[in-house]
Amino acid sequence: MNCRHAKRSVFCGFFLCAIALLARQAPGRSAQKPMSGDAGTLASGKKDACMLLTSPEIEAVQGEPVTETKASVQLNGGMLVLECLFRTTNFPKSVSIALAVPSSAKPSALAPRKFWRNQFHAPDVEENKMRPAGKKAQKPEPEDEEVRKPRRIEGLGEEAYWVGTPIAGALYVLKGDNFVRISIGGVGEESVRIEKSKILASAVAKRL
Numbered sequence: 001m002n003c004r005h006a007k008r009s010v011f012c013g014f015f016l017c018a019i020a021l022l023a024r025q026a027p028g029r030s031a032q033k034p035m036s037g038d039a040g041t042l043a044s045g046k047k048d049a050c051m052l053l054t055s056p057e058i059e060a061v062q063g064e065p066v067t068e069t070k071a072s073v074q075l076n077g078g079m080l081v082l083e084c085l086f087r088t089t090n091f092p093k094s095v096s097i098a099l100a101v102p103s104s105a106k107p108s109a110l111a112p113r114k115f116w117r118n119q120f121h122a123p124d125v126e127e128n129k130m131r132p133a134g135k136k137a138q139k140p141e142p143e144d145e146e147v148r149k150p151r152r153i154e155g156l157g158e159e160a161y162w163v164g165t166p167i168a169g170a171l172y173v174l175k176g177d178n179f180v181r182i183s184i185g186g187v188g189e190e191s192v193r194i195e196k197s198k199i200l201a202s203a204v205a206k207r208l
Helices: 007-025 038-046 053-064 112-120 123-129 141-148 190-205
Strands: 066-076 078-087 095-102 159-164 170-173 178-184
Touching: 053 066, 053 123, 053 190, 078 159, 095 112, 095 170, 112 170, 112 178, 159 190, 170 190
Parallel strands: none
Antiparallel strands: 066 078, 078 095, 095 178, 159 170, 170 178
16 A cells, blocks of 8 residues: 655554554564663553553453553654554454654654644645535545545544545544554454444543
């Protein structure tokens, strides 16, 4: 899946993490070690993505208990992205979470709320909302059709959006200076993936 436009590259890369995390943490693969310094402090103390959900909560949604958690931390622009893979007995039903928090190492760079504005409230998105009736939108390029336009999800955090393809997707929820991305595996129908992700997101939001 390619993202040719520069302004979408960061967003597409972050979306693909939801899929890549499940793939790279398949049985037999080792988890990425947390970075030292800023990221290490967050992972071990203030924030920990693996503490955002419990095994009973995941089992209630996926029908599988959590057998292992795999944590990693990455620096993305001015954000720290704390990831956790909740591996279930049946691995395809595993759940991944990414928590984006501001980085004290790069306070002037891309922070979570700025990233959110750029991706979900970009000028071209607002222009499409204000397009006069009857005026056709520019035909999307092939790679844009693969990752569909974000869909607003009501009732979660300050804002929430679902971003996906016909075969995979992730739910993004903004709260305060942080946002979280939730992706679940082993569910074929998109509407079911969305509903299950919303249940988990409600539990996560209480701990942010």
